[in-house]
Amino acid sequence: MAIDTVVFDLGGVVCRYQPELRLRELARLAGREPGEVRRILYGGGFVAQTEMGYWTAEGIVAEIGRRLGRPIGRAELEAAWLAAFPVDDEVLDLVAREATRHRVAVLTNNDLLLREALLRARPEFGDRFGAIVFSAEIHAVKPAAESYRRALSIMDVEPSAVLFVDDSEANVAGSRLAGLSAVRFHHAQQLGAELERCR
Template identity: 70%
Template structure:
């Protein structure tokens, strides 16, 4: 595991993929080259998906909100994960109006540019946006970009925050 971390993270490769410097097929090929053996995409995708855990309670909350409000995801992830996630979870399309991957916008959170590019894609103003993230630095970045932001801690806490912001009617 230390070798995988060193090969993928310590070299800056993952950072490059999150900025969109590699497409999905190039990521698979490069990982194989770095590991010194061919890697099958079908073998790699489950490992990539493991880095994007889905909280079903949160997804249920998003579904409730999506009935009356626009919803979106902004994630610091690469194009391989985008393809794998959208293939594995087609239900996301019905809950999120937009799913924005940093690799597609060539900017990562907490940089203000990531928020500006995402707001442009979702056609929203900072003042009409609530950003939720489990990272203090990402929340701080959103706040600096003029976006109301909340740090995610649990589905229960999120429900309370959504109600406080008038996005969830408690039903």
């Protein structure tokens, strides 16, 4: 079957993933050191729980304040949470070109707070991508086969009609096991060449 839809990862593909920027902002807001923030939020599995959808956006806001010992306003926290995802404009240009030939979508392992923050701060994402699916919505994370099945069900597309782009070799391998074609992302120039081969 010919490719109908190209699905992009968010952090590491459409956006550069720079978690140190998030930690720095959270540390500033909470009056702590970045390493301490990492240990408190990431060390105990809290962030992994949010990515599986065990926490609502409101619950995440309240729990981060509780864990860091200082309430943080929703707007400030959204900005800090989103700081780890600066947009890669070169990749967005590729997405725009690809959208003239195929449907384009996003599948990311991330939480509901980031989803709300992303669509509020960057409303053009909602226009650019036909679907933006977060692991927290489908209660499954890549590279589990179920994550791809549930996401493609939302997108209403068969696995054999999808090209998946991710920077993680494990996620690329998992998508192939689920029946998708896939390429591993290294940089925009390489991705552009890969997409041209799929025309």
